Amino acid sequence: MHRLRLWFLLTLAWVLCGTAGAEPVAGVSSPGGTLTVTVSLNDEGRPGYAIVRRGRPVIAESRLGFLLTDAPKLERNFELTDSSTRSVDETWEQPWGERRYVRNKFNELRVRLREKSALHRRLEIVFRVYDDGVGFRYEFPDQSQLKQVNIADELTEFAVVEPATAWWIPAGEWNRYEYLYNRTPLAEVGQAHTPLTMRSADGLHVAIHEAALVDYSSMWLRRVAGQRLKASLSPSADGARVRRTAPFTTPWRTLQIADSAAGLYMSDLILNLNEPNALGDVSWVRPFKYVGIWWSLHLDTESWASGPKHGATTENAKLYIDFAAENGFRGVLVEGWNKGWDGDWFADGSAFSFTEPYSDFDLAAVAAYARERGVHLVGHHETSGFIAHYEDQLEDALDLYARLGIDSVKTGYVADAGGIKTRGADGAIRYEWHDGQVMSRHHIKVVTEAAKRQIMVNPHEPIKDTGLRRTYPNWVAREGARGMEYNAWGNPPNPPEHEANLVFTRMLGGPMDFTPGVLSLVGRGGQPIQSTIAKQLALYVVIYSPIQMAADLPENYAKYPGPFQFIRDVPVDWADTRVLNGEVGDFVTIARKDHDSEDWYLGSVTDENARRPRITLDFLDPRRSYSAQVYRDGDDADWKTNAHSIVIETRPAKHGDVWELALAPGGGQAIRFVAAAPTQ
Amino acid sequence: MHRLRLWFLLTLAWVLCGTAGAEPVAGVSSPGGTLTVTVSLNDEGRPGYAIVRRGRPVIAESRLGFLLTDAPKLERNFELTDSSTRSVDETWEQPWGERRYVRNKFNELRVRLREKSALHRRLEIVFRVYDDGVGFRYEFPDQSQLKQVNIADELTEFAVVEPATAWWIPAGEWNRYEYLYNRTPLAEVGQAHTPLTMRSADGLHVAIHEAALVDYSSMWLRRVAGQRLKASLSPSADGARVRRTAPFTTPWRTLQIADSAAGLYMSDLILNLNEPNALGDVSWVRPFKYVGIWWSLHLDTESWASGPKHGATTENAKLYIDFAAENGFRGVLVEGWNKGWDGDWFADGSAFSFTEPYSDFDLAAVAAYARERGVHLVGHHETSGFIAHYEDQLEDALDLYARLGIDSVKTGYVADAGGIKTRGADGAIRYEWHDGQVMSRHHIKVVTEAAKRQIMVNPHEPIKDTGLRRTYPNWVAREGARGMEYNAWGNPPNPPEHEANLVFTRMLGGPMDFTPGVLSLVGRGGQPIQSTIAKQLALYVVIYSPIQMAADLPENYAKYPGPFQFIRDVPVDWADTRVLNGEVGDFVTIARKDHDSEDWYLGSVTDENARRPRITLDFLDPRRSYSAQVYRDGDDADWKTNAHSIVIETRPAKHGDVWELALAPGGGQAIRFVAAAPTQ
Numbered sequence A, B: 001m002h003r004l005r006l007w008f009l010l011t012l013a014w015v016l017c018g019t020a021g022a023e024p025v026a027g028v029s030s031p032g033g034t035l036t037v038t039v040s041l042n043d044e045g046r047p048g049y050a051i052v053r054r055g056r057p058v059i060a061e062s063r064l065g066f067l068l069t070d071a072p073k074l075e076r077n078f079e080l081t082d083s084s085t086r087s088v089d090e091t092w093e094q095p096w097g098e099r100r101y102v103r104n105k106f107n108e109l110r111v112r113l114r115e116k117s118a119l120h121r122r123l124e125i126v127f128r129v130y131d132d133g134v135g136f137r138y139e140f141p142d143q144s145q146l147k148q149v150n151i152a153d154e155l156t157e158f159a160v161v162e163p164a165t166a167w168w169i170p171a172g173e174w175n176r177y178e179y180l181y182n183r184t185p186l187a188e189v190g191q192a193h194t195p196l197t198m199r200s201a202d203g204l205h206v207a208i209h210e211a212a213l214v215d216y217s218s219m220w221l222r223r224v225a226g227q228r229l230k231a232s233l234s235p236s237a238d239g240a241r242v243r244r245t246a247p248f249t250t251p252w253r254t255l256q257i258a259d260s261a262a263g264l265y266m267s268d269l270i271l272n273l274n275e276p277n278a279l280g281d282v283s284w285v286r287p288f289k290y291v292g293i294w295w296s297l298h299l300d301t302e303s304w305a306s307g308p309k310h311g312a313t314t315e316n317a318k319l320y321i322d323f324a325a326e327n328g329f330r331g332v333l334v335e336g337w338n339k340g341w342d343g344d345w346f347a348d349g350s351a352f353s354f355t356e357p358y359s360d361f362d363l364a365a366v367a368a369y370a371r372e373r374g375v376h377l378v379g380h381h382e383t384s385g386f387i388a389h390y391e392d393q394l395e396d397a398l399d400l401y402a403r404l405g406i407d408s409v410k411t412g413y414v415a416d417a418g419g420i421k422t423r424g425a426d427g428a429i430r431y432e433w434h435d436g437q438v439m440s441r442h443h444i445k446v447v448t449e450a451a452k453r454q455i456m457v458n459p460h461e462p463i464k465d466t467g468l469r470r471t472y473p474n475w476v477a478r479e480g481a482r483g484m485e486y487n488a489w490g491n492p493p494n495p496p497e498h499e500a501n502l503v504f505t506r507m508l509g510g511p512m513d514f515t516p517g518v519l520s521l522v523g524r525g526g527q528p529i530q531s532t533i534a535k536q537l538a539l540y541v542v543i544y545s546p547i548q549m550a551a552d553l554p555e556n557y558a559k560y561p562g563p564f565q566f567i568r569d570v571p572v573d574w575a576d577t578r579v580l581n582g583e584v585g586d587f588v589t590i591a592r593k594d595h596d597s598e599d600w601y602l603g604s605v606t607d608e609n610a611r612r613p614r615i616t617l618d619f620l621d622p623r624r625s626y627s628a629q630v631y632r633d634g635d636d637a638d639w640k641t642n643a644h645s646i647v648i649e650t651r652p653a654k655h656g657d658v659w660e661l662a663l664a665p666g667g668g669q670a671i672r673f674v675a676a677a678p679t680q
Helices: A002-018 A262-267 A294-301 A314-327 A363-372 A388-403 A437-452 A498-503 A533-542 A555-559 A560-568 B003-017 B261-266 B295-299 B312-325 B363-372 B387-404 B437-452 B497-503 B532-540 B554-559 B561-569
Strands: A022-030 A035-042 A045-053 A055-061 A064-068 A079-092 A100-116 A122-130 A134-139 A147-152 A157-160 A164-168 A182-185 A196-200 A205-211 A221-223 A227-233 A240-246 A250-260 A288-293 A331-335 A376-382 A407-410 A420-423 A429-431 A455-462 A545-547 A574-583 A586-596 A600-606 A615-616 A624-635 A648-653 A658-660 A668-677 B022-029 B035-042 B047-053 B056-063 B066-068 B078-093 B100-114 B124-132 B132-142 B150-155 B156-158 B162-170 B182-185 B196-200 B205-211 B219-225 B228-233 B242-245 B252-258 B288-293 B333-334 B378-383 B407-411 B420-423 B429-432 B456-460 B547-551 B573-583 B587-594 B600-606 B614-616 B624-634 B646-654 B658-660 B667-676
Touching: A022 A079, A022 A100, A022 A122, A022 B252, A035 A079, A035 A100, A035 A122, A045 A250, A055 A250, A122 B242, A147 A227, A182 B078, A182 B242, A205 B600, A221 B573, A227 A615, A250 A262, A250 A545, A262 A574, A262 A586, A288 A376, A288 B056, A288 B532, A314 A331, A314 A363, A314 A555, A331 A437, A331 B132, A363 A376, A363 A388, A376 A388, A388 A420, A388 A437, A407 B667, A420 B047, A498 A533, A498 A574, A498 A586, A498 A600, A533 A586, A533 A600, A533 A624, A533 A668, A560 A624, A560 A648, A560 A668, A574 A615, A574 B288, A624 B295, A648 B205, A668 B456, B022 B056, B022 B078, B022 B100, B022 B124, B035 B078, B035 B124, B035 B132, B047 B124, B047 B252, B056 B252, B066 B497, B078 B532, B205 B261, B252 B261, B261 B573, B261 B587, B288 B312, B312 B333, B363 B387, B387 B420, B420 B437, B437 B456, B497 B532, B497 B573, B497 B587, B497 B600, B532 B587, B532 B624, B561 B624, B561 B667, B573 B614
Parallel strands: A288 A331, A288 A545, A331 A376, A376 A407, A407 A455, B288 B333, B288 B547, B333 B378, B378 B407, B407 B456
Antiparallel strands: A022 A035, A035 A045, A045 A055, A055 A157, A064 A147, A079 A100, A100 A122, A122 A134, A134 A250, A147 A240, A157 A227, A164 A182, A164 A196, A196 A205, A205 A250, A221 A227, A420 A429, A574 A586, A586 A600, A600 A668, A615 A658, A624 A648, A624 A668, B022 B035, B035 B047, B047 B056, B056 B156, B066 B150, B078 B100, B100 B124, B124 B132, B132 B252, B150 B242, B156 B228, B162 B182, B162 B196, B196 B205, B205 B252, B219 B228, B420 B429, B573 B587, B587 B600, B600 B667, B614 B658, B624 B646, B624 B667
């Protein structure tokens, strides 16, 4: 970009943000000119930034900096040493994902600051400005004045300009992300996890999150006043919330900015801001579908603990393996296979063995039987959040799986007894939040140890997803929101709007192991699931994950062979993804192209309201004809009164057709578009 | 109270709070039956409490408990061991205060809880229920299972029932309390300091605060959702926010509850919940008025630092001593007397000496001159928040003052460079918040060391006031809000509503050294103060402190001898106090009876609006007649256009007279009611 035009834009942007006492010192616009970031220093030498979109202020001048536990805060008395810009436009290929090729096109601004006061400490801030969002991070250069950096808290702010409605879950309340989403004015947010998604009156959508959360504490957002949000790092029992040695960089603070909810989801900002694959050849990472001994545990008809109800028996596992083999599922999860589930495991994970099965579960025999039937066991490590205990056994536990051909593991961090348990430098137990620096390190330790053994990892009660699957492609999914188990015993269970909330909040971070497909539509003691049967199918397309469970019991699938066919057919890896329509918390329709064929799949879900969204089949290949296998809500379907009403029908489809989808209250629709050979 | 009636009230209260899944296990009502507290355990054994006032829920079931850094959280799996109640009705005498005698009348409920799970830890919760409020605290009994208590955070919640407007300042933003007050819906509070004051649509006033903050971290309030507030303890660079050894008790969490703003201020809850005087004979603690070298420093016409503008010279100090002696002020403050003010003292207090004066200030000679003239120097210790450095010199510094007859000290904790600086166990510098456990200990250390030498203490940039003046009567005042200096250089300066906010928020905690009386009504560079001259006088009655500064320059007082007479006359110790009217942030009228005579004094202040509050002189003794010396806004007075317009007149007054006060925009009124001998 010409220097002159840049400065014109900057000046314009600055005038629009109208900030007194602060002078713009640098800035950059996105490649298409949609977004402009300006960096300023105020009369105290305090750095700030602001964002303008097409002439309209989005983020007013917002503070940058740090509080330190052992040194003066890094926040003011700065002067600009220099700034530089660069442009990147590249396309990279994902080993698996929502789309095969990802374009990474941005302009970057690097600002180098130096304190004018005695310490003369240096700090760099890097902004990457895309047409659909902004990422920025701090870089602590190597310097003798600030070698060991002990961060008390981050001072980064996000001063949102337009009055907005926000969708959010509270942070700092509980050691999990498993909340119903709040929908409130942004001015009523308390302290929230990210992604926090907001929409202004005229439809501008902004989601604040972070990318590449590595060796750092998670960013919570606390509302300071009005619509001004401030980073608040997840606390540590150790005092400093982050301890690092310079040089290092913080995670990227991200703002996805779009005209529509669909636009938010289509952004690849989070992935683009992560580092490329660090694992080399990852052809051993394979998206898959799985079944397993799980829903029965949440129904309380079987138990994790040993005894007469014990679910994880050799015999029971073999039944699931047979079912998987017969229906084309690669994986079989068995929870409760190992010693430690007896007693109050919620309160104390120290009894867990990660290598010793219960006596009624012959792990080696089950694994061998699975291999024989072409199925892979999915490993399971519930830690109860006692990560020190888990790490003591981690290598042995993964070695065991590797020996048995178990190439994926679901981990668990239920930590309800007071937090994640680790050991301090003094060996004493410390309770930590599930998303502090300790856990960001722990998860990467597990993922990299697993990668050495070609094992995929799927943590439940995890740290939030910040796109690290790009760097560690064996980190295939995670939980990190209310999943299907809340429909077994949740009080309340997930409401019909839940998944339409998830797509535009939690799912902006990355894949979720939601475990859909409970076609029986009943939880523990007959509690109804707030969904139609067609919606259960649609979730396989709507809630992205490269691993997808068919969560219901085999005997329930036997009752619904028609709908079950879609679960058998739907892929878990995609060449492309299109969000056709949607509003946060109301409804969404997503089409995805199979990675390995020319077929397309579509999922549409609604909240408690019936809807008839119109879609145009412009994603289909114009050179082909398609046979659409439609799984739609019956005309009388309603999650409350007639949840199992479904129509399964086949109709022709072609590029450009306009369809109206009929979604029942609490309903959905799933479609497989089977491609014929090209006509030309 | 009869057991039967109690349980009827409890059940009623519980039904009104309508909480599913929790069972009331104990409860108690206030002596007059106005307030009822119920304690519950839910189906997870989680304790909660609720408050009902005259059949109306005020606080819905609210969580209790703790997160610990090194042990499972103390929050659930509890069972009730037993509960007990007792009643107290006593009256105690203050050595100084807003009123001489304080009635302490409450019913107490003690609840003993024990974990059903493996650890079997015990926790007691004590509620003291007054007709005008509730205090509760946790008591950690001596027990081997939980001897060293390391608190990560407190889980105490306050679920406010009625939609309310709140007055609050943000917490966690800056190492001070010096903010303009926010007035927002309670549902828009972010994170706030206490006292947080709220008013519901039908006029119920509730203020949440704490009492007896001893060896503990300050309670911030964070809004979790809706109107549910949660305690969030001020952080520590050391990890645990509180480290204590059992047995110990937490500070009292307090709710003052009244039908009016006046009722809130009239409550003695905070004082009553503090421990009695721990210092023995405190006859040496004397309320006083003072002048000093201070306003000139904020005007920047003189400097703290040495050089040609240095304010604290021997000669200058003697002029102030002469002025004090001639006008009946006991104290003379001299800031900038000691070495350390040169250079960037805001960023680093290590240069401060607390015993060595600058060469142009002969401390011994000045102190001797003061004694000769019947005046006492007021000591000054600005620490720049480097408390480790201050503590190193503390005893020497106080010994020096004691030797020189300096019997009060103003301390300062400007800590803008990143927080309070202390040293950890390893000797390394740690930056802390101004209101964490470290500072609660530091302030009591200074106060008790000073008491040994019969020295009064007045900290600026302090920890908040929680009524500890009852236990340590030499802790005479403190700052802890925006004071007069913001009218010198504040951007913006204090608005006209500021003091009407303070009375019903900050002042609920205790005395503030606001330093009123700037009759010139101009700040630095001629910036106007947003007050009439009459309002400056009214502040001596409205903003309570046993030490009051006449903050303006002597030459300015020479210009306004009429108004100055009120400042000369007004006492600083009171036999009684009555709030006659007021609304938070709008206006307030307070009458106080002199501790040492039969005279009454009245102050009334308004915000930017003119008002004509009617008052009834029912506080006057019906057996006496009075001559009222009235200092009222002139008919044409207005802080913007005619701030110096004042009428000083004398009129007769007697018990039962109804007067209408005329307050100009930004104005006020001060009255001295001089009592004649009784007529009977």
